[in-house]
Amino acid sequence: MISxxxxxxxxxxxxxxxxxxxxxxNISWMAMISGYSKCGDVxxxxxxxxxxxxxxxxxxxxxxSCLVKNSKPKEALQLFDQMLKHHVDIQPDKLTLVSVISxxxxxxxxxxxxxxxxxxxxxxxxRDDHLCTALIDLYAKCGNVQKASELFNSLEKKDVxxxxxxxxxxxxxxxxxxxxxxxxxxxxxxxxxxxxxxTGLLTGYCHAGLVxxxxxxxxxxxxxxxxxxxxxxxxxVDLLARAGxxxxxxxxxxxxxxxxxxxxxxxxxxxxxxxNNAQLGEIAAKHCLELEPETxxxxxxxxxxxxxxxxxxxxxxxxxxxxxKKLRNLPGSSWMESTT
Numbered sequence: 509m510i511s512x513x514x515x516x517x518x519x520x521x522x523x524x525x526x527x528x529x530x531x532x533x534n535i536s537w538m539a540m541i542s543g544y545s546k547c548g549d550v551x552x553x554x555x556x557x558x559x560x561x562x563x564x565x566x567x568x569x570x571x572x573s574c575l576v577k578n579s580k581p582k583e584a585l586q587l588f589d590q591m592l593k594h595h596v597d598i599q600p601d602k603l604t605l606v607s608v609i610s611x612x613x614x615x616x617x618x619x620x621x622x623x624x625x626x627x628x629x630x631x632x633x634x635r636d637d638h639l640c641t642a643l644i645d646l647y648a649k650c651g652n653v654q655k656a657s658e659l660f661n662s663l664e665k666k667d668v669x670x671x672x673x674x675x676x677x678x679x680x681x682x683x684x685x686x687x688x689x690x691x692x693x694x695x696x697x698x699x700x701x702x703x704x705x706x707t708g709l710l711t712g713y714c715h716a717g718l719v720x721x722x723x724x725x726x727x728x729x730x731x732x733x734x735x736x737x738x739x740x741x742x743x744x745v746d747l748l749a750r751a752g753x754x755x756x757x758x759x760x761x762x763x764x765x766x767x768x769x770x771x772x773x774x775x776x777x778x779x780x781x782x783x784n785n786a787q788l789g790e791i792a793a794k795h796c797l798e799l800e801p802e803t804x805x806x807x808x809x810x811x812x813x814x815x816x817x818x819x820x821x822x823x824x825x826x827x828x829x830x831x832x833k834k835l836r837n838l839p840g841s842s843w844m845e846s847t848t
Contacts, residue, residue: 510539519547534562538570545574565598572607581611585620599631602639609642618650637663641670648677666697672704679712687712701732703740710740714747722747738764742771749779754788770799777806781813789813804830 510522526532526540537560544553557563557571568591575584588608591598600608605628612621625643628635635643640659648656660666660674671694678687687709694701706729713722726744729736741764748757757776761768773795780789793810796803811826 510536510543517547519543519549534560534564534567538566541567541570541574545570545577548578550574550578550580563595563598565601565604568595568598569601569603569607572604572611576607576610576614579614581614584608584611585615600633602633602636605633606638606642609639609646613642613646613649616650618646618652621646621650637665637667637670641667641673644670644677645673648673649680651681653677653681653683666699668694668699668702668705671699672702672708675705676708676711679708679710679715682712682715684712684716684718701734703734703737706734706736707739707743710743710747714743714750717747717751719747719751719753738766738769738772741768742775745772746775746779749776750782752779752783754779754783754785758788758791768795770796770803773799774806777809781809781816784813784816786813786817786819802833804833807833 510526522540522543526536529536537556540556541553544550544556553571553574557567560567568587572584572587572591575581575587584607588600588604588611591600591604605624609621609624612618612624621643628639633639640663644656644659647653647659656674656677660670663670671690675687675690675694678684678690691701691705691709694705706725709725710722713719713725722744726736726740729740741760745757745760748754748760754776757779761772761776764772773792777789777792777796780786780792789810793806796806800806807826807830811823811830814820814823814826
């Protein structure tokens, strides 16, 4: 019943049913934690997990996975460490280790990721394709493309997740030729690409500065019945902006069918600094500050843009704002104290 509510997106109904249950087993607790994970409510999942009377491997796996999927890798590794130290009767399994390796990938922590690989051997966990794919992602994101390629080639069955991880690995390491060759092999093998596959390709074109190829790749998503996400648009904006095609980048943002996030506007703002474009820089900074009003870096970037085009007064005013905001946020300091 709880899972049914969760699948329909009715998390409050699921929680209401859960609270009324006279007896709860670990499966019902896990279903609620997974439900909160799906809707991005990590805090509620964490509170629920802390109240779980008897924690087992399944509940730890659910909570660690929740943290990883919601971009909280540090917290995931802390919970894994807690599990090893305070629950010695619980031994991690493949699902635990896949999540932990993914957390290392998000952090770019190859040292701990390599330790996990050794730890797997010590507890006699055999490396299957799922663990291999997680390790491919880790090594690729940490710059060891050769090791990632070796792992990819060792896979018994290459699925869309493995292909996408390797394509992204080539992309972020400026190996666009290898990325496109692997994409062709994937299509030839009749494995349909997904959203992550195109993230990898577009990232590769962005790093290589290949604008026209990036446009073709972006348009190709429709051929595979995929709709570009905000992150795909962000990568295209970054590609255009790096190439100095700021007007096109701005037009792409305004054509987006969804609300751009700060990654999109931030890419344009950074490029405006590089290319000394105060007009578009003002627009980009305005949107960034509307989304993240307390981030002083946007003021600093716009101040640098103003200074680069000789608008010294505007640059001074913005730097004053940055200084005041930093003083206001100092522990133990009040706004009144900082201005007297």
